[in-house]
Amino acid sequence: MQVDVDVDAGGRYAFTPSLKWDPHVEAYFSHAYGASHFSRVSSALTRPSSYSSLRVNTLKTSTHLVHTKLLQLLRHQHQHPPLISQNPALPDVLYVWGTGPHHPSYHPHPRPAVPLKEVIVSRKCAEAVLRGAQIYVPGVMACSAHVEKGDKVAVSVAIEKPTHTGGWTLGITRGTVLHGTPSDIRYEDRHGLYIGEGVAFMSRTGIFRAKEGIAVEMTNRVYHLPSFNDVLEGEIFLQNLPSIVTARVLDPQPGEKILDMCAAPGGKTTAIAILMKDKGEVIALDRSHNKVMDILKLADEMEIKCIKAYKLDALKSVNTSITDENEVKSEEQSVIVDEECLDLTNLQKDEKGRYLSKAVMRKRMRQMRNGPGKNNSKGGKVANSKGFAPNSFDRVLLDAPCSALGLRPRLFAAEETVDSLRRHGTYQRRMFDRAVQLVRPGGVIVYSTCTINPGENEALVRYALDTYGFLTLAPQSPKIGGPGIVGSYRIDETHTEEWLKESEAELVQRFDPVSDMDTIGFFIAKFMVGMKREA
Numbered sequence: 001m002q003v004d005v006d007v008d009a010g011g012r013y014a015f016t017p018s019l020k021w022d023p024h025v026e027a028y029f030s031h032a033y034g035a036s037h038f039s040r041v042s043s044a045l046t047r048p049s050s051y052s053s054l055r056v057n058t059l060k061t062s063t064h065l066v067h068t069k070l071l072q073l074l075r076h077q078h079q080h081p082p083l084i085s086q087n088p089a090l091p092d093v094l095y096v097w098g099t100g101p102h103h104p105s106y107h108p109h110p111r112p113a114v115p116l117k118e119v120i121v122s123r124k125c126a127e128a129v130l131r132g133a134q135i136y137v138p139g140v141m142a143c144s145a146h147v148e149k150g151d152k153v154a155v156s157v158a159i160e161k162p163t164h165t166g167g168w169t170l171g172i173t174r175g176t177v178l179h180g181t182p183s184d185i186r187y188e189d190r191h192g193l194y195i196g197e198g199v200a201f202m203s204r205t206g207i208f209r210a211k212e213g214i215a216v217e218m219t220n221r222v223y224h225l226p227s228f229n230d231v232l233e234g235e236i237f238l239q240n241l242p243s244i245v246t247a248r249v250l251d252p253q254p255g256e257k258i259l260d261m262c263a264a265p266g267g268k269t270t271a272i273a274i275l276m277k278d279k280g281e282v283i284a285l286d287r288s289h290n291k292v293m294d295i296l297k298l299a300d301e302m303e304i305k306c307i308k309a310y311k312l313d314a315l316k317s318v319n320t321s322i323t324d325e326n327e328v329k330s331e332e333q334s335v336i337v338d339e340e341c342l343d344l345t346n347l348q349k350d351e352k353g354r355y356l357s358k359a360v361m362r363k364r365m366r367q368m369r370n371g372p373g374k375n376n377s378k379g380g381k382v383a384n385s386k387g388f389a390p391n392s393f394d395r396v397l398l399d400a401p402c403s404a405l406g407l408r409p410r411l412f413a414a415e416e417t418v419d420s421l422r423r424h425g426t427y428q429r430r431m432f433d434r435a436v437q438l439v440r441p442g443g444v445i446v447y448s449t450c451t452i453n454p455g456e457n458e459a460l461v462r463y464a465l466d467t468y469g470f471l472t473l474a475p476q477s478p479k480i481g482g483p484g485i486v487g488s489y490r491i492d493e494t495h496t497e498e499w500l501k502e503s504e505a506e507l508v509q510r511f512d513p514v515s516d517m518d519t520i521g522f523f524i525a526k527f528m529v530g531m532k533r534e535a
């Protein structure tokens with residue numbers, strides 16, 4: 001009989017990650033948070049939250065009913081089912097509690113002195129595994145020789161390292177053989193980066209030959225978070241607590257017209273529509289075709305009718321030349337055409353019988369090809385929009401694309417520099433300008449991000465209030481997060497980034513990964529729009 005043995009000499013098989021930052025970014029964040037608090041934030045980011053929050057689709061069911069169904073399901077699946085709890089401030093939300101960190105014991109090879117069988121996964125794969133996922137084929141980078149289906153394997157993570165040219169790389173050729181000895185690739189680097197033990201679902205050869213599928217099923221994890229794939233589809237949505245709060249802060253009312261400027265995959269869009277009891281109009285934009293498809297799919301699953309999703313660059317969302325602000329330009333019908341299979345040697349004719357040049361033929365094919373191809377587009381119908389007339393929305397949500405430095409668990413952050421963080425800020429200000437144009441006087445704008453970077457949060461609020469005299473910060477309900485950051489930071493001789501004034505700090509919500517709420521890092525600001533004057 002094989003026994004669990006703690007093979008962990010010297011903490012090699014522990015999980016004790018530490019997040020590396022660009023030194024200038026670290027200095028900037030240490031100034032904003034204080035060095036010791038930032039060090040705790042940095043460490044909290046490497047762990048998943050201790051619970052998953054589920055938002056109930058109250059159009060289809062009730063929180064009580066979902067609670068009962070989940071209890072049954074979890075009791076059926078687990079010997080010690082996870083705890084489920086509720087927050088009185090958020091009646092449509094259930095928390096399902098995970099456990100960890102655990103210290104798995106790894107099974108040694110049956111023959112003494114033969115090293116453990118091991119698998120190294122990519123950093124992104126490991127982050128998903130820490131959130132409860134299994135290991136899929138593309139995530140495996142290296143594997144011991146002779147791993148067979150059913151073998152137990154110790155799973156560690158390879159994290160990016162700097163290249164000579166200033167970039168970052170995992171530095172492992174996919175398919176590398178591991179010997180379990182110090183001569184192995186990244187042997188020292190993986191010390192303290194073991195995320196658990198699993199059972200190989202395929203042999204080593206299968207793992208590197210297959211294109212998809214589960215490669216390793218995790219059986220013994222550092223963190224246990226229940227997975228809700230395909231569970232109560234359409235009735236629940238797995239969503240971070242601050243995102244749930246954001247939709248409530250927007251406070252959409254039935255019958256209103258709402259714009260969600262950066263909407264995919266539709267978590268907040270659907271939350272907004274449910275709060276409106278599916279009455280009114282929620283316009284959801286995203287610039288990616290596939291992501292608009294995701295919004296439509298989610299709305300369909302949840303049986304929500306009031307959402308209209310369009311593929312549109314939010315920077316081009318203001319159209320001063322149209323009066324019918326919902327006018328739709330065209331519908332892209334999915335046609336799957338594989339360019340490589342089309343014979344470009346046979347010249348084709350246009351509608352008037354003229355021969356087309358190869359360049360025109362290629363362009364036409366590209367336009368037709370919505371199936372999986374070079375643009376990776378999913379098949380399906382997505383509407384384009386010409387944009388919307390100024391002042392045409394009661395409320396606008398700008399859940400901006402951002403550096404995402406609040407997302408957890410995160411095992412690598414050093415790719416962001418002070419310059420790249422500033423570029424996010426510039427992009428967000430341009431988007432915010434469009435939000436200001438599109439909302440009606442008397443309306444509301446909510447701005448949110450999932451980053452801990454004050455340059456994308458408090459600095460945006462400073463820009464908004466200093467640029468648009470008709471905007472004021474509005475109190476938020478529910479208020480679960482903490483205050484914003486007050487002060488400024490001198491980035492260089494020519495540029496100082498200004499954050500909030502004392503009187504403004506309590507009006508925004510900052511979700512701190514270190515706080516008792518144990519959430520992702522997140523920021524919400526709510527603006528009331530007065531009578532508009534030119535900025």
Ligand SMILES: C[S@@+](CC[C@H](N)C(=O)[O-])C[C@H]1O[C@@H](n2cnc3c(N)ncnc32)[C@H](O)[C@@H]1O
Pocket residue numbers: 243261262263264265266267268269285286287288291312313314315399400401402
């Ligand atoms: C933070 S995510 C939005 C998450 C979403 N609000 C939710 O809660 O499910 C940001 C989204 O902005 C989209 N995006 C980025 N730039 C954009 C642009 N210029 N116009 C429209 N969408 C954009 C990205 O494709 C991404 O889906």
